[in-house]
Amino acid sequence: MNKSVNNVKPEKSLTQSFFILWDRVGILLVFLVVCLIFGILTPRFFHPLNIINVIRQVSIIGVIAVGMTFVILLGLIDLSVGSIVAFTGMIAAALQVKWGGGLFLSITIPLLVGTGIGFFNGYVSTKGNIHPFIVTLGTMSIFRGATLLVAQGRPISGMNPEFRYIGGGMVGAIPFPVILFIGSVIFAGWILKRTVFGRYTYSIGGNPEAALLSGIQVDSHKVKCFCILGFLGGLSGLILTSRLNSAEMLAGSGYELDVIGAVIIGGTSLFGGEGGVYGTLVGALLMGSVTNGLNLLGVQPYWQMIVRGSILIAALLMDRLKRRFLEQ
Amino acid sequence: MGAGCGRRVVVLTYSRQELFAHHGNSSLAYGTQNEMDGECLGKKKKGGTSLNSTDTETATQTPVLQVRNVSKRFGGVKALNNVSLEVHRGEIKGLVGDNGAGKSTLIKIIAGVYPPDGGEVLINGEPVHFSSPRDARKYGIETVYQNLALSENLDVPSNFFLGRELVVGGLLKPLKLMRLGEMQKRARQAIEDLHVKIPAITSQVRWMSGGQRQAVAVARSAFWKGQLLLLDEPTAALGVEESGEVMRLLKNLATEQKISMIVISHNLEHVWSLCDSIDVLRQGKKVASVRKDETTPEEVVGFITGAHAVAGSK
């Protein structure tokens, strides 16, 4: 069955073939080269403890990026993820420290709240016919404010010992958050490839009108994807609060850049319909390694911000170029 | 055998339509036998139609489609104004008219994309109210839209089954796990049966030419073996050779599968080679309904441009 795929080649130009190849392996190569460079510049980069530190750090961004992959595959965006992380993380902390909730509640309620925020984002943007860029800009502010309200001016610290396992536990040599991250990548990858839900996600991103004419309930599917993202944002909030043993008021600020960056760098098109969650895995690792490498090299945080922003723009330009050549 | 599951859905849907059809015309004798025979709709269809292929019988039968006094307005634009139209079993109807005459709007109303502002649509004599194309498909209405409605980023089997994927049954059913291999197999079979030439079934539609896309869209609608096929400008924007290929496909469907069709086209040559009858829309109104053998292309052009006085319209 696969042999027939090759027959298509004559239809594609050289540039198009390049971009198709780039989609498959390009970003992985870049990742390996970047690692190699950091490894040469600072030997500590490949130290096992550092590697574990990097992938643990990456997991927090990564689980959200998995959710963001769904939303971006639809051709949409969510800017509120950082605030979802902060708010759900703060709720988890408040439940344990202030409101006397047990372990069960302080895990389930933040996840539900995250899902609910996702639902709100999706519902308001589809029903109100407002671009989610604007809606989530609003919720970004709303839930940052709500986080500060719950916190009442100071971070909440001192989580349950069991709760601290979420962000700090180890399964053998592998940190628990990494398992959560890899698990969500595999699960999401399976959904996207094998289930009707995944098929609709690609279809809506590729041609929303065709999806509608094929009887797909486009709006409700969009809402569901925002819910997935909200849920995973909540999971990330749990991991972060657990790992820091504290819910910070400014937790998760700026995450939207890293998360969207990981997805776009991973080859998922901002225009929707192309890409996947394994690219996001590599994208998240790349973003994490760059941050870590620059830290190890003692590069000032200001420069790091400049570098990360530049990487994002470079990835967007690549996406744009890819589109132009694929669509001509 | 594995081929059963998805197809059975179609068969059931279809037999329901057949039942309606039979209720609608008790005078015909072929009903009972075929109603019992629920296993293959292709066979059934042929059997049914061959019995009533003569014109007299067609005329007495309940039409597959009746559109009655349908109107549709978009803001200030009256896209359709009291339009009525009938399509009989096995009939190929040409729908012609200038740009903006309301042809696509009419097709979309029949296909369940828009609800009509007024008037009604009947399938096999039964009034229907579609709220989505999904509803229309349940009644065996398949549509090739003017913009094709293919997902360019998906391959041919994915497009064939878009919105009605085959899924694994049993306990796993709620997961809606797709039967990828089976869908690919059936799509491949359909493409081969119709002798459609495309580079590879597993390549994204993006890599196909306009003619190949059109062929895929037509093949998809034929694949589901509906009772009424709606085609909105299936040969527009195609080269001579490509449109010849699509015409071949449509004729093949018309003669071998006896599917009823409405074909919108600006190409009267195509209309003449394919259709039995022709309806003309002009500025949202139906201005003529004529049998092909009782008119001439010149006269039809007259109706389209308004040069001829209204004739034969209902």
Ligand SMILES: Nc1ncnc2c1ncn2[C@@H]1O[C@H](COP(=O)(O)OP(=O)(O)O)[C@@H](O)[C@H]1O
């Ligand atoms: N979705 C829509 N919104 C607004 N106006 C529309 C829409 N669809 C069609 N129209 C208008 O209705 C009229 C009929 O259009 P259409 O049915 O596409 O004509 P045709 O297919 O015969 O060229 C045109 O004036 C067109 O501009």
Ligand SMILES: [Mg+2]
């Ligand atoms: Mg049109």
